[in-house]
Amino acid sequence: MLCDETEEPKALPLLLLEEITGGFSDQQKIGSGGFAVVYKGKLKKKTVAVKRMSNTYMYEKEFHREVECLMMARHKNVVRFLGYCADTQGTMARYDGKFVMADVQQRLLCFEYLPKGSLDGYITDTTSGLQWRDRYQIIKGVCQGLHYLHQKNIVHLDLKPANILLDDNLVAKISDFGLSRCFDVMQSRVITVKIGGTLGYLAPEFSNGEITYQFDIYSLGVVIIEILTGKKGYHDVDSVVESWSNMLEKSQRNVQLEQVRVCAEIGIECTDFNPAKRPDTRFILDRIDETETMDGYTETGVITSQQVELASNELHQNSPNEPGEASSEHIFCMPNVKLPYVGRLISLQTLPAFTVRNEQGCELKQLRGLNKLRGCLDIRGVQNVRDKEEALEANLTAKKRLTELDLRWDEDGDTRCTPEVQADVLEGLCPPMELQTLRIYHYQGSRYPEWMVGRQNGGPKELQQLWFWRCKQLGPAPQFVEAYPHLRVLKLWVCNWDALPGNIELLTSLKALEITGCRNIQSLPKLPQSIEKFCLSICDDEFMISCQTVGHPNWQKIEHIPNKYICGPSYPVATAEPVATSDLVATAHKQNKILSYINRLRCF
The missing domain is CATH 3.80.10 (Leucine-rich repeat, LRR (right-handed beta-alpha superhelix))
Structure with a gap:
């Protein structure tokens, strides 16, 4: 599966996941959250990430939802899902002075390993960190990934820098679908008693108990503003552009300033308090695509x-072989x-x-x-x-x-x-x-x-x-x-x-x-x-x-x-x-x- 990216995700044996993670040793631990612990797994010369659910009984629904969404999602800007393990074994345990048979559940997910880690480790202001070209590609990648998920009728519900991973080329990949929901084809909203998520990225209407695609759009706007400025919250478009004006490549300054302006406008529009005024992902991508004319190109049609x-x-100053x-x-x-x-x-x-x-x-x-x-x-x-x-x-x-x-x-x-x-x-x-x-x-x-x-x-x-x-x-x-x-x-x-x-x-x-x-x-x-x-x-x-x-x-x-x-x-x-x-x-x-x-x- 690691060599052939066309392979579909499949059920994986618990023994294999235990072996490649050293028995889920602390030395292999690379992250943890409210629902799970993530371990690095070594398989020959390849590396994978294994996510182990912390409390399988409490988070069984989250596990099922995550597997359901991941089985449907295959895109360059979504983390690649390799497989899952849903293992239940009976074991004898002493309870109240007697031996009883108890079920021990193991719920695990396996993903591609992305050594660059998550986007939250790269969030800085304009004076340091990633150059504009990299930030722009990350913004575009997140927008493309979210557009794909919405086309698949998947609402992520926890989009934030910690859930956006980066590969060696800084390609953004959306991850962590533990809170996600899969809508029916004609469904645009669902009513729920409890809505999870992360404060600061949650849409203001979360208290209504109604989940819509606009939840993700709001979170996307917060993420875009963070990538642009290093901070969450509302920002004036002109001030964002001004903060970047002296940090861009001279040869591409005009085009890149326009990209900054468009991205800032998108971020602010996405975080509108009124969900009806937030743009959809198709509109966002069209706006971004319009900024790409002649960005960094050598137009050989007019050179001598x-x-x-x-x-x-x-190109072939050295041996072509x-x-x-x-x-x-x-x-x-x-x-x-x-x-x-x-x-x-x-x-x-x-x-x-x-x-x-x-x-x-x-x-x-x-x-x-x-x-x-x-x-x-x-x-x-x-x-x-x-x-x-x-x-x-x-x-x-x-x-x-x-x-x-x-x-x-x-x-x-x-x-x-x-x-x-x-x-x-x-x-x-x-x-x-x-x-x-x-x-x-x-x-x-x-x-x-x-x-x-x-x-x-x-x-x-x-x-x-x-x-x-x-x-x-x-x-x-x-x-x-x-x-x-x-x-x-x-x-x-x-x-x-x-x-x-x-x-x-x-x-x-x-x-x-x-x-x-x-x-x-x-x-x-x-x-x-x-x-x-x-x-x-x-x-x-x-x-x-x-x-x-x-x-x-x-x-x-x-x-x-x-x-x-x-x-x-x-x-x-x-x-x-x-x-x-x-x-x-x-x-x-x-x-x-x-x-x-x-x-x-x-x-x-």
């Missing part, structure tokens, strides 16, 4: 070819900019585009050690990857901070890049589990990979958007349900698919379905009730007519969708109402505009 050559020489180090963190480049041996930039965080070439220093293996990459990665020239083994060298599954991935084959293809080779290569390009958006261009493979149809562990289980652009369907349509249970957007553009996945109705999170330029599709399967937007254009004329004809089976399958956009055909639809000539002209004009738009995209 001589500067690119100098950068390339610096030897490990190297470089200090660059961001490269913002156009796809046609060649930068050999980019793999030597082991601290690289941003590389929007990388083109695989049949040249030394431009192979796919250059991506192997770039595991700090975040945001979007666009891999072009995939037709130059020879086989699955070479594809595996990219080590995409280890790039946990990537949120978007584009995989592009050359439309003209390569004579050696047969459909079978393409299928093997895509199998080896398995994305990280945390990926949010996957776009595949010009794939002509003979089949779809195991990680895309849910037949193996791994793959982007949290995928939100999936796009296919000019791809062939040489076999049956891939069944996405098991692989992507949280998929929200599915787009097919100019593909020769003849059908959608037959079990698409089981994608109960799907919100948008777009089919453009897929002329072989003749009918729709049963669609999920969750779809809110359906777009259909430039497809088979009879198919598009059927989707607009009341009573037709295709029409019945989209009748429940509130927003439907069907463009074409350019002649009247079979309805009871006459169609005006002006409407036909407008429809034809709109269809021509879409065809022109698709051609421009194809050139891009």
Whole structure:
């Protein structure tokens, strides 16, 4: 399990946990709280954290709730849960002068070990401690983790710096779910007699006995203000910005000051006394994302070819076969900019585009050690990857901070890049589990990979958007349900698919379905009730007519969708109402505009 992060949490034997913690020795103790004691566990060369409940009878409900929430939560900003132990053994004990059989309960949880400890050890004012770049990434990580939990209908209820752990790269991970609650899908609040939590982080409405998602938002605001200032409590935005004005990198001062301002505003809004005025996590993340334009990037699209050559020489100044180090963190480049041996930039965080070439220093293996990459990665020239083994060298599954991935084959293809080779290569390009958006261009493979149809562990289980652009369907349509249970957007553009996945109705999170330029599709399967937007254009004329004809089976399958956009055909639809000539002209004009738009995209 420690070597394969795709493994699911499981029941663990008590003897194993006793052995790796030295019998729960005091020397292995690394922390304690009201409910439990945490021990360090050694298993060969790996280290884990073992949480042992202090009073299993008193805190049995907390244990069950924590296991329930942890079994559902798998995210880069949530501590990784390895397993649990619920052991009960009978033992003879003397009571009132007699021997009686008593049950001895052991309740334990096992997690990944994070050597940097908890965030509360890093809370300082602006004059010392972490730099702004690190604090900003921690704030963003906590927001991303909380957003994920709320999407999973989990309310944490004890968010504070002591329950936010940091890995070696200062990636924030939310921990300690002992007070958490799992809501039903349509539930937004629950009434309870007793609400736990930590004073100073508890929302002011806790005395009402009503738990909502806004509890966590208030706690998040307190945490953000603490990270910004080193103190809890209300702060004026301008004073927070002023306190940071002389502490930022000169080259990034304007961008980072804006980040400070936005984070301060978010913290204050989150701690509003009125829960209804607090923002939700989606709004918070959108605000944070807006501040990231050109933060620390080198825009090579506007630098000279001589500067690119100098950068390339610096990258492979040592032997390209030897490990190297470089200090660059961001490269913002156009796809046609060649930068050999980019793999030597082991601290690289941003590389929007990388083109695989049949040249030394431009192979796919250059991506192997770039595991700090975040945001979007666009891999072009995939037709130059020879086989699955070479594809595996990219080590995409280890790039946990990537949120978007584009995989592009050359439309003209390569004579050696047969459909079978393409299928093997895509199998080896398995994305990280945390990926949010996957776009595949010009794939002509003979089949779809195991990680895309849910037949193996791994793959982007949290995928939100999936796009296919000019791809062939040489076999049956891939069944996405098991692989992507949280998929929200599915787009097919100019593909020769003849059908959608037959079990698409089981994608109960799907919100948008777009089919453009897929002329072989003749009918729709049963669609999920969750779809809110359906777009259909430039497809088979009879198919598009059927989707607009009341009573037709295709029409019945989209009748429940509130927003439907069907463009074409350019002649009247079979309805009871006459169609005006002006409407036909407008429809034809709109269809021509879409065809022109698709051609421009194809050139891009």
